[in-house]
Amino acid sequence: MSIISKMVNWARLKSPWIIHFNTGACNACDIEIVDALTPRYDIERFGILLKGTPRHADVMICSGAVTNQIEDRLKRVYEQMPEPRFVVAVGTCASSGGVFNGCYNVKGGIDTVIPVNAYIPGCPVRPEAIIDGVVKLLASLEEKEG
Amino acid sequence: MATSLFYILVFPGILFLGLFSLALEFFDRKFHARMQNRKGPPWFQPLADFIKLSAKEGIIPEEANATLFRLMPLLALTAATVSFFYIPLWSTRALYSFDGDLIVVIYLLTIPTLAFFLAGWVSASLYSMLGAVRALTQLFAYEVPLFMAVLSPAILAGSWSLSEIAAFFNDKPLFIIFNVPGFLISLIALLGKLEKVPFDIPEAETEIVGGSFTEYSGRYLAFFRMAVDIEMLVGASLVAALFLPIGLDLHPVAGFIVYILKVLFVVALLSVLRTIFARIRIDQMIRFCWIYLAPLSLIQILIAFIVKGLFLQ
Numbered sequence: 001m002s003i004i005s006k007m008v009n010w011a012r013l014k015s016p017w018i019i020h021f022n023t024g025a026c027n028a029c030d031i032e033i034v035d036a037l038t039p040r041y042d043i044e045r046f047g048i049l050l051k052g053t054p055r056h057a058d059v060m061i062c063s064g065a066v067t068n069q070i071e072d073r074l075k076r077v078y079e080q081m082p083e084p085r086f087v088v089a090v091g092t093c094a095s096s097g098g099v100f101n102g103c104y105n106v107k108g109g110i111d112t113v114i115p116v117n118a119y120i121p122g123c124p125v126r127p128e129a130i131i132d133g134v135v136k137l138l139a140s141l142e143e144k145e146g
Numbered sequence: 147m148a149t150s151l152f153y154i155l156v157f158p159g160i161l162f163l164g165l166f167s168l169a170l171e172f173f174d175r176k177f178h179a180r181m182q183n184r185k186g187p188p189w190f191q192p193l194a195d196f197i198k199l200s201a202k203e204g205i206i207p208e209e210a211n212a213t214l215f216r217l218m219p220l221l222a223l224t225a226a227t228v229s230f231f232y233i234p235l236w237s238t239r240a241l242y243s244f245d246g247d248l249i250v251v252i253y254l255l256t257i258p259t260l261a262f263f264l265a266g267w268v269s270a271s272l273y274s275m276l277g278a279v280r281a282l283t284q285l286f287a288y289e290v291p292l293f294m295a296v297l298s299p300a301i302l303a304g305s306w307s308l309s310e311i312a313a314f315f316n317d318k319p320l321f322i323i324f325n326v327p328g329f330l331i332s333l334i335a336l337l338g339k340l341e342k343v344p345f346d347i348p349e350a351e352t353e354i355v356g357g358s359f360t361e362y363s364g365r366y367l368a369f370f371r372m373a374v375d376i377e378m379l380v381g382a383s384l385v386a387a388l389f390l391p392i393g394l395d396l397h398p399v400a401g402f403i404v405y406i407l408k409v410l411f412v413v414a415l416l417s418v419l420r421t422i423f424a425r426i427r428i429d430q431m432i433r434f435c436w437i438y439l440a441p442l443s444l445i446q447i448l449i450a451f452i453v454k455g456l457f458l459q
Contacts, residue, residue: 011197014190042184044175047191052355053273055205055363058198082203082363 012058012084013138015047019057019081023074023110024100025064028124029091033061036127043131054080059134062116065093065100066107078114086117088137090130095119153241154231163230167375168192170413174378177417192375196368204364209270218265219362219369225257226376233383234312236401238394243309248300251308251384252293258377259285259339262348265370266358277357280428281341281348287435288338288345294443295331298324298450299388302458308387315391322391324453327446329389331439333415336381338431340374342416344423345431382412 022030036043037050051057054077066074078087089110092098097108110116118140120133153159171192179186206212232247234240240247259281266278300306302321303314315322338345341357349357356362359370386408393404426434 007197008201011194011201014188014194015198039179039182039184042179042186044179044187045185047187047194053360055361056356056359056367058202080205082205084202 009142013142015049016059016086016134016138017049017051017057018059018061018134019051019054019077020061020063021074021077023062023064023070023094024067024106025091025093029063029094029122032124032127033063033090033130036130041127041131043134046131046135048134054078055082057081058084059086059088059137061088061090061130062094062110063090065097065103066110066113068105068107071107071113074110074113086137087114088118088120088133089116090120090133091125092121092123095121098123158235158241159231160227163227163376163379164372167372167379168196170379170382170409171375173410174413174417177414178421181418181421196372199363199368199371200365202364204366205361207270207361210361211268211270214264214268215361216366218261218268219366219373222258222261222265222373223369223376225254225261226373226380229254230376230380230383232308233380233387234309234394235383235387236394236396236398236405238309238313238316240309243307245310246306248296248306248308248311251380252296255339255377255380255384256285256289258373261373262341262358262370265362266360269358269361271361273354273356274358274360276354277348277350277360280354281358283428284338284341284345284348284431287432288335288439291331291435291439291443292335292339294440294447295328295335296384296388298328298443298446301447301450302454304454304458308384312387312391312394316394319392321453321457322389324449325389325446327442327449329385331443331446332385332389333412333419334439335435336385336412337416337419338435339381340378340416343420344426346425347428347431350425378413378416379409382409382416385412 020033054060060078060081087110089095093100094110097106100106101108107113118133118137120129122129155161172187172189175191176186206215229251231241232243232251263278263282266274266281299311299315302324303311305311305314341348349359359367362370390408393401396404
């Protein structure tokens with residue numbers, strides 16, 4: 001691998017900017033995501049910043065089972081993110097649909113609509129688990145490209 | 147020819163400027179984190195952000211004016227970079243200087259804000275248009291106090307050239323104390339210019355997602371972030387040159403260290419301000435600037451005239 005692509009890969013691992021998107025969660029996972037962003041857990045030491053717009057983000061953190069109504073929005077927000085982009089499904093519902101699986105208005109997990117790179121189970125997930133999941137996602141990228 | 151190219155491109159020109167502004171962003175973020183009792187980002191964080199953004203896909207919205215959309219980050223970056231060459235850094239001589247460069251530097255520092263406005267406007271997104279309009283509204287609030295505050299050292303020194311102002315204060319260092327209100331005004335105005343908390347109204351994340359930069363991604367965003375960093379460095383250097391002109395006749399190495407310390411001091415003050423305040427509304431910001439800052443800067447000019455009449459005739 002050339003030195004430039006090595007540097008780019010290093011930079012990608014060191015600066016994952018995230019965007020938080022609620023695809024129909026009950027809000028518990030969202031609270032935990034916001035919890036993980038507080039100074040107590042200090043995820044800026046990994047270079048993680050919360051961004052308001054999908055154009056700036058590298059990693060989309062989705063919480064909740066995909067409802068019929070949010071499906072189009074989820075696709076559009078995903079398509080607005082510039083390449084390379086990653087998706088993390090936070091919580092049991094986002095991973096598989098959870099208890100909402102089979103509801104008349106629910107599609108299922110995030111991976112029924114867009115590709116998912118990492119699943120973090122939990123109901124709700126703990127902030128430590130979210131940080132661990134994102135770090136493991138980055139470590140897997142290192143193995144793949146390094 | 148070769149030496150002036152070296153001056154412009156390497157030291158104290160573009161390369162030094164880029165690296166020092168990234169270091170300054172790190173200092174700002176780390177200091178901010180430490181004041182919030184956090185560990186903060188590692189030292190290479192701004193560099194990693196810059197490389198990552200440069201390597202990302204740059205999306206240009208279909209509705210946007212593609213030429214202007216591409217041009218604006220470069221315009222902001224160029225204007226901020228050029229203004230650096232006229233500021234005396236660690237001696238009383240700037241790299242280039244002529245009579246009136248103070249005005250040119252301040253106008254060059256206004257261009258990035260106009261670039262932010264145009265960038266938001268041509269993005270053809272509602273959020274970025276709101277951010278753009280707010281950036282321009284804010285410009286009218288802080289620009290006049292900033293202009294009047296930096297006029298006061300010029301009036302005292304009787305010159306429009308930054309290098310001559312620095313030389314004057316180097317001869318008569320005690321006159322710095324008459325400029326303290328101007329220093330505070332320019333600090334607050336600089337916060338507005340850099341769109342930092344409490345004046346980050348144009349890019350208020352919680353209301354209008356990303357302000358003017360909402361639609362920007364990839365290397366265009368990287369250039370914009372770089373432009374903001376360089377603007378911070380140039381603004382801090384300008385404030386240091388006008389209001390803290392000390393240690394300018396030292397040995398170049400010692401003078402360089404003093405210059406770095408001065409810039410870090412100004413940026414630390416900006417970090418403290420952005421840590422202890424929360425964002426205010428645009429109408430509150432304009433009211434604050436016109437009711438308190440503008441009269442204070444008039445008083446500063448009055449002080450400058452009185453001091454000049456009493457001591458410098």
